[in-house]
Amino acid sequence: MTASVPVLEMRGIVKSFPGVKALRGVDLELRSGEVLALVGENGAGKSTLMSILGGAHAPESGTLSLDGHFFNFQSPHEARRAGVAVIHQEFSLVPSLNAVENIFLGCESSRFGFLPRTAERAKAADLFRRLGVEIDLTVPVRQLTIARQQLVEIARALASEPRLLVMDEPTTALSTHEVERLFSIIHDLKKQGIGLIYISHRLNEIYSLADRVCVLRDGQNAGGGAIDKINRAQLISMMVGRALADEFPSRTTLPGEVRLKVERLRRGKVVCEVSFEVRRGEVLALTGLMGAGRTETARLLFGADPRDSGVVRLDGRELRLGSPREAIAEGIGLLTEDRKQQGLVLNHSVRENFGLPNLARLSRGGFIAKEKEGLELSVHASRLGIKTAGWEQRVGTLSGGNQQKVVLAKWLARDCEVLIFDEPTRGIDVGAKYEIYTLMNELVAAGKSIVMISSELPEVLGMADRIVVMREGRVTGEIPNARTATQEDVLRLAVA
Amino acid sequence: MKLNFFDFSGRHGMALVLLLLCLFFSGVTLTEQSPSGDAAARQVATSVRRQFPEKPQVLVVTSGQPGDLEFFDGLVRDLPATAKITRVDGEPSEARAALINRAKGGDKLDVIAATSVTAAWLVFGDLKTDFPGLGNPRLFAPKSYRWPNFLKPANLLNIANQIAVIAIVAIGMTLVIIAGGIDLSVGSLIALSAVLVARFIRDYAGGTGASGLGMLLAAIAAIVLCGGLGAFTGWMIIGFGVPPFIGTLALMLVGSGLAYLLASGQSIYQIPESFVWLGRGADLWGLPNAVVLMGVLYGLAHVLMSRMTLGRYLYAVGGNREAARLAGVPVRRVLLFAYVACALLAGLGGVIMASQLKSGSATYGSMYELYVIAAVVVGGTSLSGGEGRMFGTLTGALTIAVIQNGMNLTNVESYTQKVILGLVILGSVLLDRIRTQGGGNKVG
Known part of the structure; x- marks a missing residue:
């Protein structure tokens, strides 16, 4: 399953914001066809690392290479062209446009200013077939459920034929059933050789989905490796930097009237x-x-x-x-x-x-x-x-x-x-x-x-x-x- | 360093721009100033007293200019009571005749007090040889000095007076915009209020013979009626979800039409002279009453927005209406307050304008809504709501007034003025965007 070709290598990434050193030399490696879970507490630097990968921020030092070629992204557009697709926690769809229009937004291939609507629609339908779902392509996306809007986001990411896909907390708004379908889609994408970086706080999901895990704490690597070598308690203590006795504190009081x-x-x-x-x-x-x-x-x-x-x-x-x-x-x-x-x-x-x-x-x-x-x-x-x-x-x-x-x-x-x-x-x-x-x-x-x-x-x-x-x-x-x-x-x- | 600059320009940016504009216009309007009237009299009297402490024989020479009478009266007041003062007013030939007469009579003359105009007359060129009979009179004239026309107190008061109406209405507009709305009706309400107050005075308070109380009641009635219209639009916007832009656009048309109907398309001028007290009077240290009122209202509005619960609620409603509602903010009441306050202040603006012009006409206040909105936006208030400061708006209004005044002083004609004013408004908003988005690379 895990091919040994590294799609992505990030080495010694440093980034600070006014007053905060967000990343202090982080390494990250992703092979093709694997799911890497990126975990850590809020403020550990996950989002910053991903925004550097996605081209939204430039690192102060450190290198980023895709398939062995070094890149220094200046904009999200460049990252997308190089084969990086990021699906953010907050969707970036235009609510009043339909699925097709959203998918091709910003990368329309117009002929003399006219959009090739039939071709676009066919390609969009193709993308959704690949995801194994059916979506109404004609209605504005705000009329779709959250889960379906997310599928539109995924289709949009896949439209640029990415080498690697980042998903930031994709399941927060989904029901159990919808989560299962998302997981099966992720498995399919793996088979197609796409590398996935999966950010989540839900440990259950990480254990059922990821091949490897990478833990960040205070802007540094705090451990990681193959997921089947790390148990829950170990993972949590890597994240918080101390052993947490129990996920839920005990309560001694009893309800009254x-x-x-x-x-x-x-x-x-x-x-x-x-x-x-x-x-x-x-x-x-x-x-x-x-x-x-x-x-x-x-x-x-x-x-x-x-x-x-x-x-x-x-x-x-x-x-x-x-x-x-x-x-x-x-x-x-x-x-x-x-x-x-x-x-x-x-x-x-x-x-x-x-x-x-x-x-x-x-x-x-x-x-x-x-x-x-x-x-x-x-x-x-x-x-x-x-x-x-x-x-x-x-x-x-x-x-x-x-x-x-x-x-x-x-x-x-x-x-x-x-x-x-x-x-x-x-x-x-x-x-x-x-x-x-x-x-x-x-x-x-x-x-x-x-x-x-x-x-x-x-x-x-x-x-x-x-x-x-x-x-x-x-x-x-x-x-x-x-x-x-x-x-x-x-x-x-x-x-x- | 860059951060500091943006930080500074954010907080005091418009004040800085205003200061630079004032410096600029001061520089270009720097001219030779010759004092006249009372100021000239004081200066001349001081010099005379220093050199002739006792019983000076003084001839005052004036030339029928405005201010000459004040000059003479001032000298009479400021010179020692023992001085013997005579005056000659008119052409150089009359001054010459007076001097010759005096020389013939053998009267000695110590001082000739001239204005800056008469001091330059050739007749005073060589008094010793021309009029030996006078003794050796000395010519005293006010000294000229260099000072910018822009910075003359009269001009500065003029700026403040001109902007008073716009600035007062802009307080209400700031409230509405901070609460996330917009009010396009203020210009029409100014006209309506001016017509209403003029008609009330003409029809019910006794016309030109109206009493102070009658005029006060007429003004209050006009302002309250405007407030009522504002409450109606506010209700439409809040209760029925009419977009503020449309609701107030409708009121703008209604208000303007009503003003024309009520004025029968004419100017109503049957108003007593004393009505101009508010608009033209200056009771406190020579400050125009409208400007004092403006200052007081800005002070109150600042306290409201920075110290009071209602102010905090206005910001919250504009910043995130749903979050404010879920935090227990009485959103509807807060919004209604903003629209009513805005309409009341527009009504007050109309009354001030009627007082300044001593008449009421439906043509007043046209396009004022745009100047008012421009003042608010130039002052740094965000049109998307939730952000802005009262004194920012005052700065914005003053900036617009200073640009207009400065261009008038430098003889820029009015069409060019419009172009420049438009560009300045654009520039100031651009400055604000650049600051908030840290250079504009995060747009979208």
Whole structure:
């Protein structure tokens, strides 16, 4: 399987940004027809290394060679021509264009300014045949599901006949079934001799997919090798630089009386007659496949969308929930799954983002008490270990883990009775995940209630007291004791 | 080093450009200045007193210029009470006749106080030989000096006064743009408000005999009506998702049409003289009242945006509306505030303009929306919302005013002025883009 021809060799790559040395001499080697898993905590330098490979950044020193030829990419376009294709975590499709237009965007072969539409369409159809899927080529891609949009991204990458393909966290938005199909596509690409670099935080995927693994830590190589020679514990300790006893911290507290009671919540066909309860000091996991209506349910609970019917009670009192503002006033907080679009104002500072839901408390007569704000921010930031260059730093320039901690900080300061965590650890490294789990335990120990929405079954089983499973907008079952449940128990309810 | 420059130009870039523009126009308008009027009188009186501390015999020679009366009055005031002062006003021949008369009468003369115009007359060329009978009078005239026309206090106040309306309306526009919207209706609202206040005064407050209270109420009514229209558009934009560009474009047409209808296509001028107090008066240290008002409003707006909850909410709504909503920000109320405040300030701008011109007409404020938006953008506020500073807008408005004023002083004709102004607006926004994108290589 593993041919010995190195497609890619990167040696001694160094790159720094203002104030940060992102890479301190990293080596990377990829052979044709192999899958190399690139892992490491957030901020370890994976993205920077890949953006150098993709031509978005130029390294300060170090060499990059493809098939033995040295390159010094000045732009993504050059890298693409040399046979490097990168699929970023955030898709780069134009939502209003269809699949064909997206695939050939930027490399149209026009004749006198006219596009060879028939030829393009035939080539696109060919690419999707090669991927073994059928996609509607005529509709704007925004009408496609996330999984299908990703297939368009892959087709677009393959259109330039790449020698190697980089995939950055490709499965975060996919359901189990879609992940399986993606894996079979990756296997096919391997057979076609394409080298793949696969970035993921999900260890299960790495073990089922990769041939070799390369671990980065603090901008340096921290180990690696053939995947079957490294076990999970070894891999994790390479990533975090210390042995992690357990992926999930243990919890000693027990749930108390019922606090939040959700009765027959409904919104169109997305959420149908959803009922459940959450107790004091309990972590309730709301799980299911993508599109099961979990996030939509959470948004109804938070007043972010109007509900058609249904009642929500907190401590027996009916809540109005006409807007997020009312929900927050009632003591409900929502950490959205999409930090960048919904959780943060990326252009604004850490301080401003932190203050946003707390200003009513942190102001007097309409004037913001900046000292109090700064003081509270310091307390929560040090509790969560937020790393910034200062409170005035723009949130958009922080790493994913630190961004999520800023979101957490602003809600912790709000002191909500019920906190809804929607995919709290998506795109976050192992170390930060553990910190977030610990924090959730502290919250329930303090008598708060947590609703955790998650697609990662190990996380659901490891963290929840109780599990409610949803499918197509309905609750299909409840698992009262999460400690003794298995992944199969959950999946059976999710797909049944 | 490069980073530092961009850092600096980001924070103070427009202020720096404004300063450079002022220096430039100061340089090119550097001219010989001859004091006149009161200033000239002070200067001459000081010199006279130094040389003739007691009982000087003074003849003041003026030539019927504006300011000559102030010159004479100033001398009478500033010279010692014991001085004997006479005045001759008119042509050189009359001055000569006066001197001859005086010499005949045997009156000695110590001082001839001339203005910068009369000092150059040939008749004073050789007093000793021409008029030996006068004793030995000395000629005193104000000294000329070199000073830029641009930097004359009168000109600087003129700039501030000219820009007051645009700058005040630009406060509201900054609020709206920071909150992620745009308001094209301000120019029409200026006209509508000017017509409204003029009509209210003419029809309900007693026309040219209107009382101060009547005029105040008329002004408030006009401003509040504009605010009401702003609230209506705001409601359309927030409640029904009408794009701000379209909603305010519609109001722009409606407002302009209403203004013409209400004014019957004419200028309404039946307004008491005292109404110009706001637009032309200058009560505080000689500062025009409109400029003082502008300063106060900018101060308040700055405090709002930097210290108050509402200000933070405006930034958040413009930066990421959904994230702000999910953080509990009352997005609708915040947006409505921005549109109402903008309309109220446009109404105020209309009242000031009516006061400056002592009439109300539907032609006022045309194209002002574009100048106002230009002031905001030149001041560094991002049209995509979420970013910007109040004093940036003031800098932007002043920059536009300084360019216009400077070109007027240097006799650039008005079409060329438009071309240059357009290029300056483009250049300043370009500077901002280059800074935020670190040289432009990250576009896309």
